[in-house]
Amino acid sequence: MKHKIGILGFGTVGQGISEILLDKKEYLKKKYGFKFDIVAVADFIFGNVYNPKGLNIPQLLKEAKAGKKFTQDVVDWDNKKIIQKSNTTVWCELTYTDLNTGGPAIDHVKTALKSGKHVITSNKGPAALFYPEMKKLADKNNIKFMIEGTVVAGTPVINLTEGPLAGCEISKIRGILNGTTNYMLTEMEKGMSYEDVLKVAQEKGYAEADPTGDVEGYDARGKVTILANIVMGAGIKIADVACKGITGIKPKDIETAKKQNKRWKLIGSVEKKAGKITASVGPEMIDLGHPLAGVMGAINALTFTTDLLGDVTIVGPGAGKIETGFAILTDLLAIHRNS
Amino acid sequence: MKHKIGILGFGTVGQGISEILLDKKEYLKKKYGFKFDIVAVADFIFGNVYNPKGLNIPQLLKEAKAGKKFTQDVVDWDNKKIIQKSNTTVWCELTYTDLNTGGPAIDHVKTALKSGKHVITSNKGPAALFYPEMKKLADKNNIKFMIEGTVVAGTPVINLTEGPLAGCEISKIRGILNGTTNYMLTEMEKGMSYEDVLKVAQEKGYAEADPTGDVEGYDARGKVTILANIVMGAGIKIADVACKGITGIKPKDIETAKKQNKRWKLIGSVEKKAGKITASVGPEMIDLGHPLAGVMGAINALTFTTDLLGDVTIVGPGAGKIETGFAILTDLLAIHRNS
Numbered sequence: 001m002k003h004k005i006g007i008l009g010f011g012t013v014g015q016g017i018s019e020i021l022l023d024k025k026e027y028l029k030k031k032y033g034f035k036f037d038i039v040a041v042a043d044f045i046f047g048n049v050y051n052p053k054g055l056n057i058p059q060l061l062k063e064a065k066a067g068k069k070f071t072q073d074v075v076d077w078d079n080k081k082i083i084q085k086s087n088t089t090v091w092c093e094l095t096y097t098d099l100n101t102g103g104p105a106i107d108h109v110k111t112a113l114k115s116g117k118h119v120i121t122s123n124k125g126p127a128a129l130f131y132p133e134m135k136k137l138a139d140k141n142n143i144k145f146m147i148e149g150t151v152v153a154g155t156p157v158i159n160l161t162e163g164p165l166a167g168c169e170i171s172k173i174r175g176i177l178n179g180t181t182n183y184m185l186t187e188m189e190k191g192m193s194y195e196d197v198l199k200v201a202q203e204k205g206y207a208e209a210d211p212t213g214d215v216e217g218y219d220a221r222g223k224v225t226i227l228a229n230i231v232m233g234a235g236i237k238i239a240d241v242a243c244k245g246i247t248g249i250k251p252k253d254i255e256t257a258k259k260q261n262k263r264w265k266l267i268g269s270v271e272k273k274a275g276k277i278t279a280s281v282g283p284e285m286i287d288l289g290h291p292l293a294g295v296m297g298a299i300n301a302l303t304f305t306t307d308l309l310g311d312v313t314i315v316g317p318g319a320g321k322i323e324t325g326f327a328i329l330t331d332l333l334a335i336h337r338n339s
Numbered sequence: 340m341k342h343k344i345g346i347l348g349f350g351t352v353g354q355g356i357s358e359i360l361l362d363k364k365e366y367l368k369k370k371y372g373f374k375f376d377i378v379a380v381a382d383f384i385f386g387n388v389y390n391p392k393g394l395n396i397p398q399l400l401k402e403a404k405a406g407k408k409f410t411q412d413v414v415d416w417d418n419k420k421i422i423q424k425s426n427t428t429v430w431c432e433l434t435y436t437d438l439n440t441g442g443p444a445i446d447h448v449k450t451a452l453k454s455g456k457h458v459i460t461s462n463k464g465p466a467a468l469f470y471p472e473m474k475k476l477a478d479k480n481n482i483k484f485m486i487e488g489t490v491v492a493g494t495p496v497i498n499l500t501e502g503p504l505a506g507c508e509i510s511k512i513r514g515i516l517n518g519t520t521n522y523m524l525t526e527m528e529k530g531m532s533y534e535d536v537l538k539v540a541q542e543k544g545y546a547e548a549d550p551t552g553d554v555e556g557y558d559a560r561g562k563v564t565i566l567a568n569i570v571m572g573a574g575i576k577i578a579d580v581a582c583k584g585i586t587g588i589k590p591k592d593i594e595t596a597k598k599q600n601k602r603w604k605l606i607g608s609v610e611k612k613a614g615k616i617t618a619s620v621g622p623e624m625i626d627l628g629h630p631l632a633g634v635m636g637a638i639n640a641l642t643f644t645t646d647l648l649g650d651v652t653i654v655g656p657g658a659g660k661i662e663t664g665f666a667i668l669t670d671l672l673a674i675h676r677n678s
Contacts, residue, residue, distance in 0.1 A: 159503035160495075164499050165669070166371065167359075297628075311654075326507065
C-alpha cells in the first residue's frame with residue numbers, strides 16, 4: 001500500500017520530516033517497501049493545501065522558508081474537514097505545544113483517530129495530558145497513536161521499550177534528559193563558572209534568552225512525566241514530580257565530586273517501589289564507572305533497570321529539526337511494518 | 340491466537356527461555372495479549388516430546404536438571420518429523436553452534452521455514468553462514484527468521500537497528516562485544532597484571548580454562564561478522580575480519596592511555612567507506628569523553644553512526660542464561676506484534 005500522509009503544522013519539525021522524506025524517498029522504497037505521498041498540509045500561517053495524488057513538497061518548502069502563504073492546491077477546508085475528508089491514512093501532528101490544555105493538537109489527534117487514521121506526534125501536549133485515552137481510542141479503531149518524538153526525539157526510547165525491550169519489566173528509569181544543562185555541567189567541570197557557561201550556551205543557541213526552562217529542570221520534568229506515564233503507566237501529573245535544577249551548583253561542588261571519582265549530572269528519574277511510582281528531577285553525583293557519567297556535552301541518555309537484563313542504557317542526541325524528523329519517520333516505518 | 344512453541348535443544352538457553360515463559364505467563368498475557376503453549380521439545384540427550392495441548396514444562400525442567408531422559412509425552416519422531424508434523428507455529432533453535440557447517444541447526448531452520456513456521460535462534464551458525472538465504476526463505480513464506488540472541492544477547496541490537504533506528508542509514512558500528520576482555524581491561528587499569536587478572540577472570544567464570552577465544556578477539560570477530568552482514572549487508576566471511584586481541588597490552592600501555600585521558604578497549608568495528616565495507620577487531624585507546632570509554636566490567640556496548648542522528652550508543656549485558664532467554668522472548672513478542 002501507499003501511505004497517504006497529512007501534516008499538521010509546517011514549522012521546523014513539519015519541514016524537517018518533509019525534507020527527510022523527500023531525500024530518502026528511493027531508499028525507503030528499496031529498503032522497506034515504504035511508498036508514500038504527502039497529500040495534505042495544514043498550517044495556520046501558510047494555509048491548508050490538499051492534493052489526493054500528492055502535493056508539490058519542494059514548492060511548499062520554498063514558500064514556507066520565504067515566509068509566504070502556500071499558492072498551489074489551496075483548499076478552504078478547516079483542519080477538521082481536511083483531516084476527515086482527505087484520502088490521508090496517517091496524520092503527523094506537529095503544531096505548537098500547550099501543556100495546560102493540549103489544544104488545539106488534542107482536537108486534531110481525536111478527529112484523526114476517530115476517522116480511522118493513524119496519528120504520529122512530537123507534541124508533548126496530547127502525550128503528557130491524554131496518552132491513555134488516545135491510545136485506547138487508537139486500539140479500538142485498530143490504528144496507531146505514536147509519540148516517539150515527544151521525548152528526547154533523537155534517542156528512540158519509547159520504541160525501544162515497546163519493541164526491543166518488550167518482555168522486560170522496567171522498575172526504574174534514570175536519565176540525562178536535557179542537553180543544555182548537560183553541556184553546561186560538562187563545561188563547568190573544565191573550570192568555567194555557571195554564569196560564564198550560561199552565556200556561552202546562550203551564544204551557541206543551546207540555551208534560550210530566558211534559560212529557566214532548562215536550568216531549573218522544568219524541561220526534564222515534562223519528559224520525566226511522559227516517560228513515567230507511558231513506559232511505566234504511572235498516571236502522574238507534572239506537579240507530582242519533585243524538581244530541582246542546576247543553578248545551585250558551585251565550583252566547590254564540582255571539586256567535591258571529582259575527589260570522590262564522581263561527576264554532577266541533572267538526573268530525571270522514575271522508580272517503582274512496592275507498587276508505587278515516584279518521579280523526580282535533580283542534580284546528582286554519579287559514579288564515573290556508570291554509563292551515564294560518560295555522557296558529555298549536549299546529548300541525552302537513559303538507563304532502564306529491568307528484571308531480565310539489569311541495566312540497559314541508550315545514549316543519543318536530543319531534539320532538533322532532523323532528530324525530531326527522524327522520530328516521526330521511525331514511527332511512520334513502525335506503522336508500515338504493521339500494515 | 341495462541342502461539343504453539345517448539346524448542347530445539349534443551350540446554351542452558353532452552354531451559355532459560357522455558358523458565359522465563361513460565362514465570363511471565365500471566366504478565367505476557369495481560370500486557371501484550373501474548374498466549375502460548377510449549378508443545379514440542381527436541382533434545383538429543385533428553386529425547387523428543389510432543390503434546391499438541393502443551394507439555395508439562397516444570398516436569399521437563401526437573402528431569403533435565405537431574406540429567407534424566409524425558410518421561411512424559413515421548414514421541415519416536417525425529418527432529419524433521421517433529422518440526423513438520425507438530426502443531427507448532429514457531430520454533431526456537433537453541434542447539435549447539437557449528438561455525439564451520441552450521442549443522443545440524445541449519446537443517447532445523449530450513450525445515451521449519453519451509454513448513455511455514457517462524458524460527459527464532461540464538462545459534463551463531465545459521466546466522467553467520469546462511470542469514471541472507473534463510474531471511475529470503477522466511478520472507479517468501481511470509482514468516483519470520485529472528486536472530487536477536489546471536490549477538491550480545493542481553494543488549495537488543497538487531498531489533499534496535501531494524502525497529503527504533505529504522506530509517507537511519509548506518510555507516511559505522513563500533514562496539515565492546517566481549518565482556519570478559521572488558522572486565523580484564525577494567526581490572527588492569529586498577530593495577531593488576533594481565534596474568535593475574537586472567538586468573539581472577541577464570542576463577543569468576545568469566546574466562547574459560549583456555550581463554551584464547553576471548554583474549555585473542557575471536558569471539559568478538561564472530562559477532563562483528565554477523566553485525567556486518569545483518570545490519571550493513573556486507574556479505575563478508577569471518578576470515579575477512581582483521582583480528583588482534585588484548586594479550587599484548589602491558590601496564591605501560593595502560594599508563595600511556597591514562598596520560599592522554601584515554602582508556603584501552605577491545606573494539607569490534609564495521610565501517611562503510613565509498614561503498615566498501617570493512618570490519619576488524621583490535622584494542623584501541625578511546626577518549627574518556629566517548630560513551631564507550633565509560634563501559635566498565637563484563638558488559639557490552641555498541642555505537643551506531645547514522646546519517647540522521649549521528650552517534651547512538653546502547654549499553655547492556657552480554658550473553659547468559661537469562662539474557663539469551665530474554666533475546667528469544669523479545670523475538671517471540673516481535674512475531675506476536677506482527678501476527
